[in-house]
Amino acid sequence: LSAAMATGVIESYMSSGSTGYDTKTYEHIKNFYDTQAWIPKNAILVNAKSFDALDAPTKAAVQKAAADAEARGWKVAEEKNAEYKRLLAERGMKIHKPSPKLDADMRQVGGIMQADWLKAAGADGAAIMDAYKK
Numbered sequence: 001l002s003a004a005m006a007t008g009v010i011e012s013y014m015s016s017g018s019t020g021y022d023t024k025t026y027e028h029i030k031n032f033y034d035t036q037a038w039i040p041k042n043a044i045l046v047n048a049k050s051f052d053a054l055d056a057p058t059k060a061a062v063q064k065a066a067a068d069a070e071a072r073g074w075k076v077a078e079e080k081n082a083e084y085k086r087l088l089a090e091r092g093m094k095i096h097k098p099s100p101k102l103d104a105d106m107r108q109v110g111g112i113m114q115a116d117w118l119k120a121a122g123a124d125g126a127a128i129m130d131a132y133k134k
Contacts, residue, residue, distance in 0.1 A: 016040050017084030026091040033096050035106060041077050
């Protein structure tokens with residue numbers, strides 16, 4: 001990415017503030033549109049069969065630890081997102097809130113991408129999307 005910017009192969013791209021900072025995007029691109037499209041985060045997956053085999057007190061402890069970790073994770077993600085935007089601004093990038101038109105256009109493209117994915121993913125994909133929207 002850094003080489004592509006330095007050689008003029010790309011003039012813009014879409015990513016998170018962390019990628020923008022880590023790749024020194026501010027050396028080549030001067031505008032950052034804070035679309036909130038990528039908030040860096042991680043996930044932990046648990047084997048359902050193993051989880052179901054736990055006794056009730058252990059399940060409750062795991063679920064509490066998971067809820068605490070989720071809350072902490074979202075808080076840290078928000079803090080890091082703000083920090084990266086601040087660092088980009090300190091290095092000369094202008095941070096912009098997307099215009100209503102850009103926001104609407106991005107939502108439209110996202111809807112198309114989601115519909116395409118759902119066609120390929122089928123019923124399992126629809127179940128995932130329904131759970132995500134809750």
